[in-house]
Amino acid sequence: MSRFKAVIFDLDGVITDTAHYHYLAWKQLAESQGVHFDHEFNEGLKGIDRMGSLDLILASATRSYTPEEKLALADVKNRHYQELIATMSSADLLPGAVEALDAVRAAGLRIGLASVSKNAFTVLGRLGITDKFDYVVDAATIARGKPDPEIFLRAASELGVAPADCLGVEDAVAGVASIKSAGMFALGIGHPFVLTQADVVITSLKEFNLAAY
Ligand code: G6P
Ligand code: MG
Numbered sequence: 001m002s003r004f005k006a007v008i009f010d011l012d013g014v015i016t017d018t019a020h021y022h023y024l025a026w027k028q029l030a031e032s033q034g035v036h037f038d039h040e041f042n043e044g045l046k047g048i049d050r051m052g053s054l055d056l057i058l059a060s061a062t063r064s065y066t067p068e069e070k071l072a073l074a075d076v077k078n079r080h081y082q083e084l085i086a087t088m089s090s091a092d093l094l095p096g097a098v099e100a101l102d103a104v105r106a107a108g109l110r111i112g113l114a115s116v117s118k119n120a121f122t123v124l125g126r127l128g129i130t131d132k133f134d135y136v137v138d139a140a141t142i143a144r145g146k147p148d149p150e151i152f153l154r155a156a157s158e159l160g161v162a163p164a165d166c167l168g169v170e171d172a173v174a175g176v177a178s179i180k181s182a183g184m185f186a187l188g189i190g191h192p193f194v195l196t197q198a199d200v201v202i203t204s205l206k207e208f209n210l211a212a213y
Contacts, residue, residue, distance in 0.1 A: 001107070001211060002107050002109060002167075002210045002211060002213075003165075003213075004109060004165055004166060004167045004185070004210075004213070005109060005110065005161045005162075005165040005166070006109055006110040006111070006112060006155075006156065006159045006161040006165065006166045006167070007104045007109055007110075007111055007112070007166070007167045007168075007169065007210070008111075008112040008113070008114050008152055008155045008156065008159075008166055008167070008168050008169070008179075008184070009101075009111070009112070009113055009114070009169045010047070010113075010114060010115055010168075010169060010170045010171060010172070010175050011113060011115035011117060011120050011123060011124070012046070012047075012115060012117060012123075012171075013046060013047075013171035013172065013189065013190075014094070014097070014169055014170065014171050014189050014205065015093065015094060015097045015101075015127070015129070015205075016088070016092050016093055016094055016097070016123060016127055017092070017094060018085065018088075018117075018123060019042065019046060021081055021084040021085055022042065022045065022081060023039065023042040024080075024084060025077045025078075025080040025081040025084060026042065026045065026053065026057065026077060027042075028077075028080060029054075029057070029073060029076060029077040029080070030057045032076075033057075033058065033061050033073070034061065034062065035057055035058070035060045035061050036060070037057065041056075041057075044056065046171065046172040046173075046174070046175075047116070047146045047147075047170070047171075047172030047173070047174040047175040047178075048116075048145065048146070048172075048174060049116040049139070049145035049146075050074050050077070050078065050118065051070065051074060052145055054070055054073060054074050054077070055070075058070070058073075078118075078119075081119065082119065082122070085119060085122065085123060085126065086126075088123065088126035088127065089126060089127070089128075090127055090128045090129075092126070092127060093127055093129070094204060094205060095204060095205070095206045096204055096205035096206035096207070096208055097129075097205050098129065098132075099205070099206075099208070100205040100208040101129065101132045102132075103208065103210055104210060105132070107210055109210075110134045110135075110159040110160070110161055111132060111133050111134050111135075112133065112134060112135045112136070112137070112155035112156070112158070112159050113133050113135070113136040113137060113155070114137050114151045114152050114154075114155045114168070114178075115137070115139060115151075116139050116142065116145045116146055116151060117139055118139045118140055120136065120137075120139060121136065121138075124136065134159060135155060135158045135159050137151055137154050137155050137158075139151075141154075142154065145174075146172070146174040146175050146177065146178040147173075147174040147175075147177035147178045147181065148178060148181070149178050149179075149181040149182035149183075150178075151178060152166070152168055152178055152179055152182040152184060153182050156182070156184070163182050163183040163184050164183055164184070166182075166184040166185070167184065167185045167187055167210075167213060168182070168184045168185065168186050168187065169187045169189065169205075170186065170187070170188060170189065170195075170198075171188070171189040171190050171195075173194065173195060173197075176188055176195050176197045176198045177197055180197050185199050185213060186198045186199050186200075187199065187200050187201075187202065187208075187213060188200070188201035188202070189201070189202060189203070189204060189205065190203070191203075199213070200212075200213055
């Protein structure tokens, strides 16, 4: 049994670990512009959309960029990222992810996906789990990225469930903030001292226990 009617999952860092692919693609792009890029910087980009991430990287560049130049650089990064994710398969599912999705389904709850990645449909397909979701938000139709609540509110409304009846699952600080401002219960994946706004934090979906929240 669960007091929730829907569970809305983030994708990157929750169901699969694409952060390393984003890291490789952003690092190459940043260095092409003379900007130092490391794992610590990459951490701060988790949950942040593509253009927002690029703006954070180019803030350290020695010159300014026109909107057209920024779009071109984002496109270079994205094509590299797409090459990297083309080899993904069900082997890239994080431990406990399928079990968590199946437990939510078995409990009779609705299942949504709220990722700001415009590659989310491709990644779900590569992982072979597209049909496990009742609704997947199309990030191209979202005006404001996380930490704005828009994406989680859209998922709830399309699932026909009130935000207060939703459990949101996130690994990023910006994502947890998005869930909380949507008025949902936030389950954080990671460390409690990082995800301070989350209602409960677990280290991975291996510990997912719907009845406990
Ligand atoms: C997720 C990742 C971010 C990424 C964003 C946009 O939120 O955590 O690192 O920048 O998606 O991804 P995209 O595939 O649209 O470039
Ligand atoms: Mg994430």
